Amino acid sequence: MKKITVGFLALLFLMTLGGCKKKEKVKVIPPAEKQVAKTGEEVKEKPIPKPVVQEESIEDMSLEEINKKGYLQRIHFDFDKYNIREDQKPILIKNAEWLKAHPTVKILIEGHCDERGTEEYNLALGEKRAKAVRDFLISLGISPDRIKIVSYGKSRPLDPRHNEEAWAKNRRAEFVIIAK
Amino acid sequence: MRKILIFMFLSLFSFSQQEITIRIKGGIPAIRIAVPPFIVRATTQQAISAAKEIEEAFRADLAFSRVFDPLSRDLIALVKDRNPEKPDLKAWESVGASVVFIGKVEEKGEYLRFVGKLYDARSKNFILGKSFYGKIKYRRLMAHRMGDELLKYFGQVPIFTTKIAFISDRDGNRELYIMDYDGMNQMRLTYTKGMEMLPAWSHNGEMIAYTSFRKGNPDLYIRHIYQGRDELVARGGSNITPDFSPDDKFLLYSSSLPGNYEIYIYNLRTKQRRRLTFSYGSDLTPKWSPDEEKILFSSDRSGSPQLYIMDSDGKNPRRITFQGSYNASPDWAPDGDRIIYVSRVLGRFNLYMLFLSTSQVIKLTSGMAMNENPCFSPDGRHIVFSSNRSGKYQIYIMDYDGKNLRQLTSKGNNLMPSWQKINYRR
Known part of the structure; x- marks a missing residue:
């Protein structure tokens, strides 16, 4: 009985972790349009993509x-x-x-x-x-x-x-x- | 018909105190040989087709040789009586045969026996009998061995069992290969995945010196082909264009170790080496003279590649080519008089032959394509070389006068041929 409980808890923990990861991914690339819609503010100009250059080694x-x-x-x-x-x-x-x-x-x-x-x-x-x-x-x-x-x-x-x-x-x- | 006397083999046979002059009438050799269809005693399909291949290979050898002039099928058909034990030599003489070869192939289990008898149609004498016994897979070798016996009987160098080494990229990268002189039995020898180049045969037929990039740098090796063993000869700088001495005891080669290419001599037994040339140019492609006393080589010491001859100790170099601004890749004929080489004229690379005794130069190939790395057959009657005349590089053979051109390879690029040498002085 005890073992099953521990196992169940562990599974639950892992599922939560997985869920967290997914959320994070969504956060990384917030679509600009949606953001505008949420806040309700008017945006006249579209944002330009920020140039990213990685230093290569x-x-x-x-x-x-x-x-x-x-x-x-x-x-x-x-x-x-x-x-x-x-x-x-x-x-x-x-x-x-x-x-x-x-x-x-x-x-x-x-x-x-x-x-x-x-x-x-x-x-x-x-x-x-x-x-x-x-x-x-x-x-x-x-x-x-x-x-x-x-x-x-x-x-x-x-x-x-x-x-x-x-x-x-x-x-x-x-x-x-x-x-x- | 113009009569051409060829004295080129005089020097070659002087050692045996037997002077042989081959009289060629308009390119047709003197020995008229009749080869009636072989007698075949075989029951299995495999043996029957092997016997047929022996006969075809033997006929091809004779036709290739420029020593024999086989009678045409039409003439052979005129002779009706074909008693294998006692050929009607009078009838053979009447159709123009000088000699008659009666061939018989017998099946002996997994083996074949090839018996040949040679008769003189004029004196009506039996003059030579030979028998070879071997596994069916060695059928072509049996045919070539028989052909060699005929050549030897007439005082000629046995070339039908000699092989040609070459470089091919048919499997992706340039590796070392060998094949029979007639292009059959092509076999890969190296699996280095580096690049191999510029092979040279020994006279005993068991070693091939060649350059390999297997370790990134062009190093010189000797492959002992029947032991499957490689021997490192030279590394450091680039080490290329080897040539075995007629007794196979020394190897000449060129090394860029001193800063530019210079010629070295390497003792195969003591593994010691000595530098022979000291010039500011690139000294390349050293070749022993047949009498082992001189070394032919190319050098751009005068500004462009030209051919030179020096003593075997490196002394007294003298220039021998004065026509053209680019003469390279020479090979010395076994007669010691003729030198074949590549000359660049108006951007084209063709093969030329220089006669040392008369300084006469003959052009052997023509056209827009590249013709490279010429090498004499051991009897000096044929020349193997590579050319890209058909698109990719392929290996070709032709006779000393440019006749009877034949392509030996077809898969991938095939280049840098070296015909196995034979030391007749042994």
């Missing part, structure tokens, strides 16, 4: 999520060249600023090429591109221990087509965050 995200955000932008190169183009330097400067703001982050720079070269010379060219980017970031004050490089040559094109547009897209250096 990369500490809360997985590496995969961080890389999806695209904090570090890729840069492009000229055909058969590995020097950093003037128009690409602002992108690297931005990338360097972000890296300075996140001093624990380590990155992998991937060098890629278009298809107009042999596998092995494209591997060499991709490596030169990755190194050129690394050296540029170092010159902007990023520590060399934070940077790894790899070349994929022409094996991972962004655009598989065989035209100038595709080739220009595929001649690039990508940034992958490997530690946060």
Whole structure:
């Protein structure tokens, strides 16, 4: 008999809790129209939604999520060249600023090429591109221990087509965050 | 009909003190072989179809070889008398056969026996008899073994049992595969989910050196294919483009560890390595000369990729290509005289052949597509390469003169072929 009573009380308690939770949810988003109706006051202008911006911290995200955000932008190169183009330097400067703001982050720079070269010379060219980017970031004050490089040559094109547009897209250096 | 004398195998056979000149008339080889329909002693459907496949594979080998010129079905049909024990060699001679091959396949339970007898139609002599016995699933191998015996009898390199290693992304990412020289028995060897690239066969047919990104970086491994074991050869920097020495004791490769690609030699037994080149350019794709005394490689030390030959200790490099601004991916023919390579001309990548003795250059492919990674067959009569002429990259073989082009692969992208080597000096 005693056990049943205790059980019954516990059940009642849980039900009350559940009810409370539901109520709370309703409270969170009060419909503006209803509020007006309740108080009976006249509202001439509709309220605008309050802009809410959450501060994002990369500490809360997985590496995969961080890389999806695209904090570090890729840069492009000229055909058969590995020097950093003037128009690409602002992108690297931005990338360097972000890296300075996140001093624990380590990155992998991937060098890629278009298809107009042999596998092995494209591997060499991709490596030169990755190194050129690394050296540029170092010159902007990023520590060399934070940077790894790899070349994929022409094996991972962004655009598989065989035209100038595709080739220009595929001649690039990508940034992958490997530690946060 | 224009007569073409091919002396390219002279140097190859000089070691056996037997000079062989293959006379080719307008591309038609000299040995006229008659292969009448095989005699089949089998009862089960499985054995009957296996026997048929043996005959077809054997015929395909002979037709592919450029050593034999099989008689057409029409000519064979002219010879009525087909006594398997005593062929009418006079009749065979009269239809133009130099030699006659009598094939017989017998079912023995789960096994097959493939017996071949070769007769000289002119001298009327029995000249060669061979018998192979094996499980039905090895039927194609039995056919290739028989073909190899015929090649060996005529002093040629046995290529029908050789294999081709290549890279394919048919299962999603680039992995290492092997197949028979005729494109059959395609088999995946790696399951790293990283990226594999640029394989190279050893001469004993049991090792493949290749680059793998399985740990993120392009490291160099040797796969011992019949042991299922990988041996790490080089890591740190990028390590690519391996090549086994003719005696399989050393491996050449290129490493970017010093800052740019330089050529290294690795001793497979002592595991010690030595750097051979010291240049500001990328020194890549080292290849041993067949006599093991020289190394062919590509380098952009002059500003653009060109081909060079140096001594096997890295001394006396000299440039050998002067036409075009981009010459790379070379392979050295077993005769030591011909070099096949990729040249970029007006943005197109085609295969070219350079004759060292005459400095003559011949263009072997044409068109808008990419043609890459050429590699000679062990007898130097055929070339395997990859091309995206049909859309995706596929592996093709053709003869040394660009004839008889055949596509070997079709699923996914297939590239970077390496034809198994054979060391004839053994």
